[in-house]
Amino acid sequence: MMYNRFSAITIFFLLFLLSSGIQATPVSDTVSLHISALPEQEGIYNIKKYGAIGDGKTDNARAIQKAINAASAAGGGKVIVPSGGVFLSGPFDLKSNIEFCVEVNAKVLANPDEKVYIKSAFRDNKGEGTIWIGGENLVNVTLCGAGTIDGNGISFMGAELEDSYVLKPFTNVDPRPHLLTVVAGKNIRIRDLNIVNSAYWTVHLIGCDDVAIDNITLLNSLKVRNSDGIDLDHSKNVRISNCYIESGDDCICLKNRREYEEFGPCENITVSNCTMTSRSCAIKIGSENMDRISHVVINNCIIKKSNRGIGIQNRDEGTVSEVLFSNIIIDSHLFSDVWWGKAEPIYVTAYARASGNHKDAGWRFPKGEIQGRVGEVRNIYFSNIKCTSENGIYVGGESVGKVSGITFDEVDLQIGKITPIKGGLYDRRPANVEGIIKGRTSAFYIDKADGVKIRNCAVTWAGHKADYFAHVLETHDSGELKIINLEGESAFPGKVEAIKHYGRQ
Structure with missing residues (x-):
């Protein structure tokens, strides 16, 4: 009777595992569990589960946005860009209460097609670039990981000169994308990332409060004009530390742009332990x-x-x-x-x-x-x-x-x-x-x-x-x-x- 009852319990447990999508493989007299990836209940949102393909050719903006939206809708979570892929992407927006983690040996690469960039980085002033990775009214957002976010900047340049690139002409909208633009963010963290090759400003924080940027490597081409590293615009209570920055334009810049005047002064800023090179x-x-x-x-x-x-x-x-x-x-x-x-x-x-x-x-x-x-x-x-x-x-x-x-x-x-x-x-x-x-x-x-x-x-x-x-x-x-x-x-x-x-x- 004891053996039969144990067998029934075992069969019931195995059927439960199969119905839950968790594979169980018996080894000797034990059961070894292989969990491919726990579902959203555990707060992990792998962009591949939402259709992303890391072949460096497919535009994954929709898949990335789906993963971010799902995490936000669930009250928060970690959005994973998994190791081993180059995930081309057009513009997408961050949401509150997420950690956007680019794993080691993973890359998010800006789509070189200028036509996909339509949102101005400066509202009605359309002559100074567009937004690639954006977000407004954000709370509790972290960008991290040992991977790379690549702005694909040279793709947006004209001919190469001795010490710069020619800027392509435009009529109304300058399509060059700013790599990251956050407007009205609070408790923003950017750490342990490689951020490279921006076509315009790289990290632009507007009206943000309580920001920590730590241990990032930011490498832009020294020939790309307007490729600022970190721009703090009407922001306050910001700490930048332990960063290595190379940029054609300013590495770290504090300012108050007129397009965002409602956010008030830029104040309470510390920068420490950084190494910088700029043209x-x-x-x-x-x-x-x-x-x-x-x-x-x-x-x-x-x-x-x-x-x-x-x-x-x-x-x-x-x-x-x-x-x-x-x-x-x-x-x-x-x-x-x-x-x-x-x-x-x-x-x-x-x-x-x-x-x-x-x-x-x-x-x-x-x-x-x-x-x-x-x-x-x-x-x-x-x-x-x-x-x-x-x-x-x-x-x-x-x-x-x-x-x-x-x-x-x-x-x-x-x-x-x-x-x-x-x-x-x-x-x-x-x-x-x-x-x-x-x-x-x-x-x-x-x-x-x-x-x-x-x-x-x-x-x-x-x-x-x-x-x-x-x-x-x-x-x-x-x-x-x-x-x-x-x-x-x-x-x-x-x-x-x-x-x-x-x-x-």
């Missing part, structure tokens, strides 16, 4: 800033082979204040005029935006206005920064008081020729004053700034000295200046003064 500016604040950017700390970073190192480029009525840069190594050198910047390792400026017939000029100024104005840049601190460059630090504003309270403490510069490109230039684009101006290369060039403090800094000149190399410090029409222990000689002692003042001081 434009590795760390930039601006140039679009119609609100306030404040309370920013950037620490323990390395900037290599960049054009500009650190840039505050205020061009609109918004303000920039309470920003601290510390413990940074900067290596910068000259590139062609395609890229903004003239190898300034540190650049702090406030000039009203230039008016003109740029394709999106109507979106650059306050509604109904055709000329811009610029807000103040104040209380900016640089501490323990070591610079090697072909140019010096540039601090300038359109009038005294627009830039004030700038402190350089233990900021050392070594200036020398690295490229055959001629220097002796400073780049103020886009501004209502002359864009690229000729001037001698001085280690500190201060133009119409007030309350500048230079403390415990040193300047050296290395290798061949260009004939336009000049002073340790040069000021033009500037206000209060405090110098405490500034070491160094001019590029040509006995012929050129170490410190030279022009105008008020």
Whole structure:
């Protein structure tokens, strides 16, 4: 009787397993369970179960969206892009309460067909790209995994030039897709991912609150213009750490775009332990800033082979204040005029935006206005920064008081020729004053700034000295200046003064 009852229970259990879709194979006197993938009850949503094919040719946007929608509808879950496949995809949207996990040796690849990208990255301003991976009003979203999200950027470019790609002409909509655009997100996490080859901005976070970006490798072609790495737009309470970023345009950029003005200031931002390379500016604040950017700390970073190192480029009525840069190594050198910047390792400026017939000029100024104005840049601190460059630090504003309270403490510069490109230039684009101006290369060039403090800094000149190399410090029409222990000689002692003042001081 005991044996018969056990047999009945065993048969019932096996029938239950078969009806549940779980395979059971007896081995010796035991039962081994082979679970292909537990159904949605366990919160796992493999995109292959929704029809995705990882052949690098089939567009999987619908299958990916189905998996995301199913996870969201169930209250949340993990959407898996499984290892071993290249999953081509057109645009799709993230949803709240999901973890989008790209497994190791898996790739999500942007569809190179420009016609599938129709949603503007900037609402009614259609001239600055479209959205590939998007999402609005998101809560509790994580993008992670050791796999790759690939924007397929070169597919959207024109002919290759020596240091850039030609941008294809368009009439109304620029089809180049931004890789990831999140609008009004809260508790957003991006970690442990490879994000590569964006055709336009890569990670664009708009009006987001409580964001952590950690341990990502972000590699764009250094020849792709507008290929920013991470853009924080009207966002707050953001932490970026332990990232490696290469991008043709700015690696990390803080801004307040006019298209999303309802989201308010960009504030409470920390960046730490990152390594960056850029043809434009590795760390930039601006140039679009119609609100306030404040309370920013950037620490323990390395900037290599960049054009500009650190840039505050205020061009609109918004303000920039309470920003601290510390413990940074900067290596910068000259590139062609395609890229903004003239190898300034540190650049702090406030000039009203230039008016003109740029394709999106109507979106650059306050509604109904055709000329811009610029807000103040104040209380900016640089501490323990070591610079090697072909140019010096540039601090300038359109009038005294627009830039004030700038402190350089233990900021050392070594200036020398690295490229055959001629220097002796400073780049103020886009501004209502002359864009690229000729001037001698001085280690500190201060133009119409007030309350500048230079403390415990040193300047050296290395290798061949260009004939336009000049002073340790040069000021033009500037206000209060405090110098405490500034070491160094001019590029040509006995012929050129170490410190030279022009105008008020």
